[in-house]
Amino acid sequence: MTQEQGDPRHLETLDRDLARFSKLETATSYISRPMVGPGIALVFIIFAGLAAMLFFGQTTNSLIVVIAACLGAYMALNIGANDVANNMGPAVGANALSMGGAIAIAVVCESAGALIAGGDVVSTVAKGIIAPQSMDTASIFVWAMMAALLSAALWVNLATWIGAPVSTTHSVVGGVMGAGIAAAGFAAVDWQTMGGIAASWVISPVLGGLIAAGFLWLIKSRIIYRPDKIAAARVWVPILVGIMAGAFAAYLALKGLKKIMDIDMPSALMIGLGLGLGVWLVMIPVIRRQSEGLENRNKSLKVLFGIPLVVSAALLSFAHGANDVANAVAPLAAIVQASQTESFGDAINIPLWVMIIGAFGISFGLFLFGPKLIRMVGGQITKLNPMRAYCVALSAAITVIVASWLGLPVSSTHIAVGGVFGVGFFREWDAERRIRKARLAMPERTTYSAEERRRRKLVRRSHFLTIIAAWVITVPAAAILSGVIFFVIRAVTGS
Known part of the structure; x- marks a missing residue:
């Protein structure tokens, strides 16, 4: 060792240099980490394009189908990132599921729903809003569907980025409407269908909120506020779990299994x-055994609602995969068929590879980008526990059944988030009611100031207003964006 190498000052300089390298490595890791998700998503989109090239073959229109497959994969990723939070958010917010467990269950159930029972609503999305015969040529129809797909994906991507759970169905509907108007004028739009969709902006969240609040009132009045909570739970929890099982059985029969068998409303209800x-009947002895040794307090009740809540989240994910995969693959399936046959007025046949792109895209989107919206729905709007989250999940199933019976179009996003709002606003009302009751019983008791009462609100008003605003502008924003994209495509292609 030389004298210079043994000099303590030389060693100090070396330590400082190594520390700088360590900090640089940490900073590089910190900066690159947010790029991992988009990088994996880009690889999936490229693979979707390669799959389209492989299955569609080398034809004159293969490039169009490859581009459409990439856009369909991009839309599926955004559906997974935004829409799936509505099913898993309440269970995660109530601590019945970890984030990893929720993502694992959702990935399996969403994919199963899309591949086993998906595709029933594809024709409605692709052709129920714009009359295909209003398009002059197959190429114009293809450009309109491509513009609708890209505009919907961009809008949902923006909504996810700002933390607003929006309806992917409404995004696609707005995209199809905007491209149709740009291609064939306002007369091409089925305004009766659009009027029903606009009505669902109000109907979905209000109905979901009222049903969720009603079940929370039932749980509070029959279980939580009873002197012997455990004894009350042994009576009512089996009934509530039975209602949940019946509601989800009817829900899945109506909405999740139409591809396998045709079931009408009376049959589904039976x-x-x-x-x-x-x-x-099965849950009576199960709950009795599960409740043995539990203390007579609210925390004990959470144990009894944990498993039903996890099961409900899984079933909601299956039904969501069966229904909302159409938002990604309907325009793509229409483009594939029009490119193959030059026909765009016939019924749409969905190739298996198109459904696989939709199913895997939703799963990848959830895995890579879903946690942000799951946390928003599960804990940032209002505080959830297993009882409240159970009410939200149950209201989603019952609202869809009621809406189907009435013939009303509804949004699963609006229902689930409306249920969260309903639970939160009911808790605010119930808290105010109990304060007033206590004040009447004990007038000398200290009352809260107006400022303190505003601070104690149980629903975050900033999130509430952001989400409502995003809901209202989803269809017009997607429609305007789609119309602009359609004109750009026409200008670029010269067709």
Whole structure:
């Protein structure tokens, strides 16, 4: 060792240099980490394009189908990032599921729903809003569907970035409408269908909120506010789980299994009633055994609602995959068919590879980008526990059944988030009611100031206003964006 190498000052300089390298490595890792998700997403989009090239073959229109497959994959990723939070958010917010467990269950159930029962609503999305015969040529129809797909994906991507759970169905509907108007004028739009969709902006969240609040009132009045909570839970929890089982059986029969078998409303209700009664009878001894040794307090009740909440989240994900995969693959399936046959007025046949792109895209989007919206829905709007989250999940299933019975179009996003709002606003009302009751019983008790009462609100008003604003502008924003994209495509292609 030389004298210079043994000099303590030389060693100090070396330590400082190594420390700088360490900090540089940490900073590089910190900066690059946010790029991992988009990088994996880009690889998936490229693979979707390669799959389209492989299955569609080398034809004159293969490039169009490859581009459409990439856009369909991009849309599926955004559906996974935004829409799936509505099913898993309440369970995660209530601590019934970890984030990793929620993502694992959702990935399996969303993919299963899309591949087993998906595709029933594809024709409605692709052709129920704009009359195909209003398009002059197949190429114009293809450009319109491509513009709709890209505009919807961009809008949902923006909504996810700002933390607003929006309806992906409404995004696609707005995209199809805007491109159709740009291509064929306002007369091409089925305004009756659009009027029903606009009505669902109000109907979905209000109905979901009222049903969720109603079940929370039932749980509070029949279980939580009873002197012996455990004894009350042994009576009511089996009934509530039976209602949940019956509601989800009818929900899945109506919305999730149409591809396998055609079930009408009376048959679905009978299936739900039979399964609900069976689950109620099975759960009586299960809840009695599960409640043994529990203390007579609210925290003990959370144990009894944990498993039903996890099951409900899984079933909601299956039904969501079956229904909302159409938002990604409907325009893509229409483009593939029009490119193959030059026909765009016939019924749409969905190739298996198109469904696989939709199913895997939703799963990848959830895995890579879903946690942000899951946290928003599960804990940032209002505080959830297993009882409240159970009410949200149950309201989603029942609202869809009621809406189907009435023939009303509804949004699963609006229902689930409306249920969260309903639970939060009911808690505010119930807290105010109990304060007034206590004040009447004890007038000398200290009352809260107006400022203190505003601070104690149980629903975050900033999130509430952001989400409502995003809901209202989703269809017009997607429509305007789609119209602009359509004109750009026409200008670039010269067709």
